Amino acid sequence: MKYRPGRVHVMSLVALAVVGLALVAVAERSKSPAMQPHFNDKMAAATLSRAALDAIREARLGLGGPIDVVNDPSETGLIGHEFSLITSSRGSHEQKLRALDPNLAGVFVELLKRSRVGEGDKVAVALTGAFPMLNAMMLLSIESLGAVPVTITSVGASMWGANDPDLTWLDMESVLMDAGLLKHRSVAASRGGGDDRGRGLSPEGRALVDSAAVRNGVPIIDERTLDESIARRMEVYEEAVDGDAYAAYVNIGGGLGSTGSSQVYRLLRPGLARNLGTKNFPRRGTLVRMAQRGVPVIHVPSADYFIERYDLSTEPTPLPDIGTGGIFFRDRYNVPLAGILAVLYGFLIFVVVRIDLKHYLFRKPR
DSSP states (O other): OOBOOSOOOHHHHHHHHHHHHHHHHHHHHTOEEEEOTTHHHHHHHHHHHHHHHHHHHHHHHHTSOOOOTTTSTTOOSOOOOSSOTTEEEOOOHHHHHHTTOTTHHHHHHHHHHHTTOOTTOEEEEEEESSOHHHHHHHHHHHHHTTOEEEEEEEOOEETTSSOBTTBOHHHHHHHHHHTTSOOOOOSEEEOBSBTTBTBTBOHHHHHHHHHHHHHTTOOBOOOSSHHHHHHHHHHHHHHHHTTOOOSEEEEESOOHHHHSSTTHHHHSOSEEESOOTTOOOSSOOHHHHHHHTTOOEEEESOSHHHHHHTTOOSOOSSOOOTTOSTTTEEEEOOHHHHHHHHHHHHHHHHHHHHBOHHHHHHOOOO
């Protein structure tokens, strides 16, 4: 075999580039949607979540007041007021709208599966009123896998969350129980807000939060300090499993009884964490204490990270159809075809760059 004696002609390199682009185009056209793992479980949770949204919407309409179609354009009934007597902190309106997509339940199934949550397992859950639809989706996802949520709720809510005194998250939880969608209600509730006991709310606001817990039959955690509230939460969680271990710990929102400090948002990424490392947490909330016991932690401060990570719709209006987004389907290349094309292109490069084609194509016969 005669090898090329000199440099490759520029036109040969241009031809190689054109052929390469053509082969890439062929490989791109070979992509097709591929069903993701746990597809049926994800679809079941998302379908239940859509039914939960409809049930809460009917409950909102049943209170007699109209739904604010400007701030709640999909008319879900899950977008609260900007301000109310039980509003505990600021909140982003856009974040609340993005958290309404029922397909996020598929993401939660994925995280629970990765945490190895299964039939009969207990999952410790810490909720606030900030993202009521995320609350519903997580609880329904846990129950759809046959696991049991042990939930403590901080009733106070940030702006645009479950901050209607007549329809707090505990009330929504009861709506889902009555509709037969949810099997387990919160085992305890705190006021949330400052020190987890409603600091920052007016006396009337704190009374409204307490009355929500009473009418829904949920015991109230009302300790003198945040540290005592965290300790009481741990007692409630431990009493609920009677010596058994939790399969996972879930935190939604930023309740101080769970996080211990707002600094957790900077020290802990959203999603699943099996080990928090040696970070210097200002205060060890129930989230940190569970993690230090070896319990996998699923941290959901909002929906934004998960929408981007799992290729869900970034447009909150209208609500996306069930089963849409990368958590259910992802484009997959035809791997055998891509391999054949890669080998073919590699062979062409070798021939053009190393072999003296001119010698074989244009040599004179003897």
